[in-house]
Amino acid sequence: DVKVTQSSRYLVKRTGEKVFLECVQDMDHENMFWYRQDPGLGLRLIYFSYDVKMKEKGDIPEGYSVSREKKERFSLILESASTNQTSMYLCASTRQVSTDTQYFGPGTRLTVL
């Protein structure tokens, strides 16, 4: 079974802090994604990576950056957290096949005070 794990289920940070969210997948998938999920807005893509050290901006990249130094690990970085970044963050991975399923982690609920 594919497993996607995220470093924390719940996280509380203060405004201005630098925040790291980590995601690891164990199935050698090429593609990895970071989404945020907010009530009424569904899933919105923040960043996408299709290979090590490669990244593409999604729909809402402002205020975020990412790092992919190893194939299995994709990190989301909030350089200076703000209260409007309070949200559920979901990581996902897939093979590079356009009909393939996305495999999701359990999510990290981030609260910025």
Added chain:
Amino acid sequence: GNSVTQMEGPVTLSEEAFLTINCTYTATGYPSLFWYVQYPGEGLQLLLKATKADDKGSNKGFEATYRKETTSFHLEKGSVQVSDSAVYFCALYPGGSYIPTFGRGTSLIVHP
């Protein structure tokens, strides 16, 4: 551009009722279509998918048929259970792209 429109929720049903959640899409080319389910406190997981027109995806008593002529992929189940209470997301993969487009999700609440 690509888009997915789902009926707004919540959908509230009694146990053993018939379920339909509507999903329509706009896409260029020949997309693949998916339904994902998110149980409380969890990430999304694949429920079913269809990769070409007239295909029917099915899993756990849920079904959806890829209708190219009406650009729809409605989710149905003949008899829902309390354990089906979750949020359901319709999604498409545009042909030739690895980036999916998700609908906003439909919450289903099933009462005993």
